[in-house]
Amino acid sequence: MTEGITRRRLLGGIGAAGAALVPIHFDPAGLAAEPKAERQWAMVIDMRRCDGCGDCTKACQTTHELPKDFEWIKVFEVKDTQGQKYFMPRPCMQCENAPCLRVCPTGATFRDDEGVVLVDQVDKCIGCRMCMAACPYGARYFNYAEPPKPKNAFAKPTPEFPVPQIKGTVGKCMFCVHKTDHGELPACVEACGMRALWIGDLVEDVATNGEDTVRLSQFLKESDAFRYKEELGTGPRVYYIAGHGQHLEY
Amino acid sequence: MDARTHAAYVERAMWQIGKGGLRFWGSVAMLGAIVLFGLYAYVYQLQRGLGVTGLNQKVSWGFYIINCVFFIGISYGGAMTSAILRLTGAKWRAPLTRLAEATAVAALLVGAVYPIIDLGRPDRVVNLLLYPQVGSPVIWDVVAISTYMVASVVFLYLPLIPDVALARDTLGASAGRVRRTLWRVLALGWRGTAGQQRALRRGIGIMAVLIIPLAVSVHSVLAWLFAVTVRGGWHSTIFAPIFVLAAMLSGVAAVILVVAALRAAYGLHAFITAKHFRYLSYLLIALGLGYVYFMISEYLTEGYVAEETSGAVLEALFVGQYATTFWTFAIAGLALPLVLAALPGRFAIARACVASTLIVGGMWLKRFLIVVPGMADPIMPWDWGRYSPTWVEIAITVGSAAAIPLLLIVFFRFFPVMSVHEMEEVEAPAEQAHAPAPAFAGGAE
Numbered sequence: 001m002t003e004g005i006t007r008r009r010l011l012g013g014i015g016a017a018g019a020a021l022v023p024i025h026f027d028p029a030g031l032a033a034e035p036k037a038e039r040q041w042a043m044v045i046d047m048r049r050c051d052g053c054g055d056c057t058k059a060c061q062t063t064h065e066l067p068k069d070f071e072w073i074k075v076f077e078v079k080d081t082q083g084q085k086y087f088m089p090r091p092c093m094q095c096e097n098a099p100c101l102r103v104c105p106t107g108a109t110f111r112d113d114e115g116v117v118l119v120d121q122v123d124k125c126i127g128c129r130m131c132m133a134a135c136p137y138g139a140r141y142f143n144y145a146e147p148p149k150p151k152n153a154f155a156k157p158t159p160e161f162p163v164p165q166i167k168g169t170v171g172k173c174m175f176c177v178h179k180t181d182h183g184e185l186p187a188c189v190e191a192c193g194m195r196a197l198w199i200g201d202l203v204e205d206v207a208t209n210g211e212d213t214v215r216l217s218q219f220l221k222e223s224d225a226f227r228y229k230e231e232l233g234t235g236p237r238v239y240y241i242a243g244h245g246q247h248l249e250y
Numbered sequence: 251m252d253a254r255t256h257a258a259y260v261e262r263a264m265w266q267i268g269k270g271g272l273r274f275w276g277s278v279a280m281l282g283a284i285v286l287f288g289l290y291a292y293v294y295q296l297q298r299g300l301g302v303t304g305l306n307q308k309v310s311w312g313f314y315i316i317n318c319v320f321f322i323g324i325s326y327g328g329a330m331t332s333a334i335l336r337l338t339g340a341k342w343r344a345p346l347t348r349l350a351e352a353t354a355v356a357a358l359l360v361g362a363v364y365p366i367i368d369l370g371r372p373d374r375v376v377n378l379l380l381y382p383q384v385g386s387p388v389i390w391d392v393v394a395i396s397t398y399m400v401a402s403v404v405f406l407y408l409p410l411i412p413d414v415a416l417a418r419d420t421l422g423a424s425a426g427r428v429r430r431t432l433w434r435v436l437a438l439g440w441r442g443t444a445g446q447q448r449a450l451r452r453g454i455g456i457m458a459v460l461i462i463p464l465a466v467s468v469h470s471v472l473a474w475l476f477a478v479t480v481r482g483g484w485h486s487t488i489f490a491p492i493f494v495l496a497a498m499l500s501g502v503a504a505v506i507l508v509v510a511a512l513r514a515a516y517g518l519h520a521f522i523t524a525k526h527f528r529y530l531s532y533l534l535i536a537l538g539l540g541y542v543y544f545m546i547s548e549y550l551t552e553g554y555v556a557e558e559t560s561g562a563v564l565e566a567l568f569v570g571q572y573a574t575t576f577w578t579f580a581i582a583g584l585a586l587p588l589v590l591a592a593l594p595g596r597f598a599i600a601r602a603c604v605a606s607t608l609i610v611g612g613m614w615l616k617r618f619l620i621v622v623p624g625m626a627d628p629i630m631p632w633d634w635g636r637y638s639p640t641w642v643e644i645a646i647t648v649g650s651a652a653a654i655p656l657l658l659i660v661f662f663r664f665f666p667v668m669s670v671h672e673m674e675e676v677e678a679p680a681e682q683a684h685a686p687a688p689a690f691a692g693g694a695e
Contacts, residue, residue, distance in 0.1 A: 076630055076632050077632070099479065103386050103478065104383060105386040105388035106383065126375060127300070129368075133476070133481065135629075137629070138629050138630045146299070169371060
C-alpha cells in the first residue's frame, strides 16, 4: 500500500479540484439542498366541487395580464368511464423533481425556497422550449407574440411577478408567489366561486379555500386525494380529490 | 491505373476549378436566390418572433427541430461513409471520399444553424455558454455538435492538404491571387516528403476512427433530446441507436445524390462508374434493412403493450391522422427504394438515384413523424395539438436545403473534386498497401 492515499481519496480529490475549477454547477434536479423555508406550498383541487366555469383561468389571466391562449390554470372537461363529465383544473404541479427544471439548459427555470418552480424570463430563458417538451402536464406556455401592454407602464417583470410576459420566453403558473408572500390567496383560489381550489402549506399542515381552513394531511387522507401522474416520479405538489364516482383515465 | 488514366484523373479532379461559365453562374444564381429568400424569411421571423411560424402552445417544436435532426443526420452519413470506406481499405473509395466529406461539412453547417433558428431569444444564445446546466440535453447537444463540427472540418481538410499543394503547384501560375494565396496557406508547405506522408496518413487514420464515435455521440444526443421526456413515442430506449442508423441511411442516400449530380456536372463518368453506385447501394440496403429491423422492434414492443401515451401516438401513426404520412414514408420512402436498390441488372445508377431521392424524402418525413405527433400527443389526455407550417418555415427549409449544393459547388471551384492523393495511395505498389487499412500504415511504423 502506498502511504495513506487510497485511490478513492485521490479520485475524490481530483473531483473536488475539478468541481472548483469548472464554473458549471451540476444539480440537474435542483435537489442538492431540499428547500427549507417556513412554507412549502401545495394546492388541493376538489373536483367534486368544480363546475368548469373557468373563473380561475380568467382571474389568472387578469392578474398576470396574460394573452387569451395562456391558460396557466386550464380547466379540462373529462368524460369518465360511465360517460359522465367532470372538470379538471390543471395549474403547474410545482413538481419537487421537475422535468422542466432538469432539462433547462441555462438554469432559467429554478425552484424557490418554498418549493415553487419559477422562470427567469428577464435574463436567462433563451426560448428553446425544451421545458415544454419535458413537462408531462403541458403546463408551460411560450410567448409567441408580444404580450398585452402592461397596465403599469413601468412594470418590470421578475420571476416572482412576471408581468408583463417577455416575448420569446416561456412562462407558467407560479402559485402567485407575489400574493402568497403577503398572505394573500392565489388569484385562482380567490376567484373560485365553488371554493374548489385550496392553497396549502405542507410545513404548517394547513390549507384554505378562502372560506374554510383544514388540516391538510387529514383532509387529503379523508378525501382520498391523489396526485396526477404521480407514478412518473415528478413529485407534484398539487393534489386532486375525485368525486361523484368520477375517475381519471390516467 | 496507367499513366494516361492517371493524368486524365488528375485533369478531371481539377477541371472545374476556377471554371465560371453559364452553368456555374446559372446554378449559383438559382441556388443563391432560393437561399436568399430563406434568409429573408428568417429576417422576417427575427423581426416578428416565432409567432410567424405554425408553432403553437401544444406543438412547440416543428420544422426547425425536424430539419436540425435531418441535416445533421445527412452530415453524419457523409462522414461515416468516408470513414468506413477508409477503415475497411475499400480501394474504390478514392474518387468518392472528398465528395462524402464535403457533403458532411456542408450539411452540418446547415443543420447546426437550426437550433438557433428555433430559439425564441436568439440574442441570448450566449447564455448557453454563460450559464450551462450540464444536466440539460440541450447543453449535451451544444457540446456534441460543436465538437463534431471541428472534427468533420478537420476530416475534410487533412486529405485535402496534398491536393491543395497539387493545385498550388500545377495551377498556381495561371490562377488568380485569391486562389494562389488560399492554396499556399492551406497546403501548409506540403511537399510530399516521406515524413509528411507518414504524418498525414496517421492523422487521417486517427480522424477516420475518431469521427465514428463523435458522429454516434452527436446523433445519440439529438435522440435524447426527445427520449428523456415522457412523451408518447419519444421515451424509448432504442431512440439513440435508431437515430444513428436513420442518420447513416439518409446520409448515404444524400452522398449518392451528390456523387451523381457532381459526376454529371463535372464529367467524372470515367472514374465514378456504375460500380461505385452499386457498392453505395449495397451500403444503403444494409443500413435500410437495419433500420427496418430497429423500427419493427420499436413499434412492436411499444404497440404490444400500448401504454396510454405511446399507444395513442402509435394509433395516430398507423390508422389515425398521421396514417397517410406514415404509410407514404414506410412504403415509398423505405420499402420501395430498398427494393429498387437491391434489384439486379441494368440502370444501376438511375435506380440508385431514384432510391436515394425517395430515402432522403422518406427520412425527412420520418423525422416529421417523430417530432410532430410526439408534440401533438395529448399528454393531458384530452386534446390533440395541431400543426401546419407557415410560408416562413417552408421558405427557411427550402432555402437551407439549397444552401448545401451551393456550398458544394462554390467549394469545388477552389478545390479538387476527387482526391488525387487518395487515388495515388490506393494505387500504390503492393509493398506500401500491405496493411488492410492503409489509413493505419503511418501508425504501424
